[in-house]
Amino acid sequence: MLSVAGMNKKERQAALLQLLEKEPFVTDEDLAKQFDVSIQTIRLDRLALGIPELRERIKAVAETKQSELRSLEGTEVIGELIELTLNEIAISIFDIEPVHVFSKTRIVRGHHLFAQANSLAVAVIDADVVLTRTAKLRFVRPARLGERLVCKAVVTSNKSDRAQVEVTTRVGEDVIFSGEFVVVKLGIDSVIGGMEP
Amino acid sequence: MLSVAGMNKKERQAALLQLLEKEPFVTDEDLAKQFDVSIQTIRLDRLALGIPELRERIKAVAETKQSELRSLEGTEVIGELIELTLNEIAISIFDIEPVHVFSKTRIVRGHHLFAQANSLAVAVIDADVVLTRTAKLRFVRPARLGERLVCKAVVTSNKSDRAQVEVTTRVGEDVIFSGEFVVVKLGIDSVIGGMEP
Known part of the structure; x- marks a missing residue:
């Protein structure tokens, strides 16, 4: 489990990036639960970090495989x-x-x-x-x-x-x-x- | 085997009709062999008898089934x-x-x-x-x-x-x-x- 209590936005985005590198196919819903924030917050985080939505991440991996x-x-x-x-x-x-x-x-x-x-x-x-x-x-x-x-x-x-x-x-x-x-x-x-x- | 030797056109068409009632999915190629005539002759016979081509016969049966x-x-x-x-x-x-x-x-x-x-x-x-x-x-x-x-x-x-x-x-x-x-x-x-x- 992530220790998310008291994380600021910058810390959360860094943790999000790290998590998605290891597990690229986690849904926004699951991310929201893990970070104890709203789905909308996760979407904004992804936008800020330039991480595409799950569907696009799957396609990108599939193309290389x-x-x-x-x-x-x-x-x-x-x-x-x-x-x-x-x-x-x-x-x-x-x-x-x-x-x-x-x-x-x-x-x-x-x-x-x-x-x-x-x-x-x-x-x-x-x-x-x-x-x-x-x-x-x-x-x-x-x-x-x-x-x-x-x-x-x-x-x-x-x-x-x-x-x-x-x-x-x-x-x-x-x-x-x-x-x-x-x-x-x-x-x-x-x-x-x-x-x- | 059909006894086709000496059949005239009318006899052949009657036999063709009878055969296709029993075995509706015989191809024109097989019919031509069985009646010892050309495929073109079989096609003309079917046309004269109002029997559609194999593909259509299959579809017609499929619809009723x-x-x-x-x-x-x-x-x-x-x-x-x-x-x-x-x-x-x-x-x-x-x-x-x-x-x-x-x-x-x-x-x-x-x-x-x-x-x-x-x-x-x-x-x-x-x-x-x-x-x-x-x-x-x-x-x-x-x-x-x-x-x-x-x-x-x-x-x-x-x-x-x-x-x-x-x-x-x-x-x-x-x-x-x-x-x-x-x-x-x-x-x-x-x-x-x-x-x-």
Whole structure:
């Protein structure tokens, strides 16, 4: 916890800057709570410090991470890629919008959860072409319009021709989806042309 | 096999009509082979008989099938629904277009295969709200730009609160994807409002 009692504006802004360098994806709401000030004060602080809003911070990070991808083009990752260490771990953020939910229930459609997880399981692997071979999925609880899905892929086994990736998607602290993926690695030559019927 | 030798135009058109009533989704190419005439002749026969092209025939069937759905809105099924017997079997057709494939390999993205299968596993169930609980997927071989995916969902077990659905996707005779889905049935009231945080 921050010791915020009696901080003046200059001290608060310095602490804010330091905190956002370590944890760039904290919301204004959470910052306001942590510093025990209003959200409006946090917005003014950010403005004074030249720190863009959360949405823009996520996009900026995603753009730098995308350039490190090997198996996918940047735009092929579903969600915003905010963390990537090839063959180890990847994290993406996906905000649920009206187009992603069922009309009747406003619950997110299962294939969007799968798309975020599956593309991350492929993205985390360091190979030219990576294809999903098998997946075991568990939809733990429905996710809803307006929620933010944070998906984490961890490589748990990595051989020359295949890898196993465990993927977990959370809303806040709640796990809402998990999957075990086995992906295979192929050379680009074996895929373009070679497998045509 | 049809006995087509020596058929005149009138006989061929009568046989064509009969065949398309039984198997409405045969392509002009296959019809030409079966009747041992040119594709152009088949097109002229269809024109004379007032039979629309395959794409239109699929759409027309899909529109009537959609009205029988219970758990999904018609537009929520991924692909064109061409067969539906609630709690028993459903079939959909999905044509792979450029937007569905990876730029590098022209292989269809896994989440489109999943979306077709998952939406069909939900659509086949006769309940107000159906959600996927678990799925075990197997991506057998990559599907490619221009291929037609025919997906079949068969209900293998059906209890009051959940059901098991086996889904198989083929291109021609080849199985390219299979999945075992467990779906749960919910009342609409328990979903709208009741599960909000």
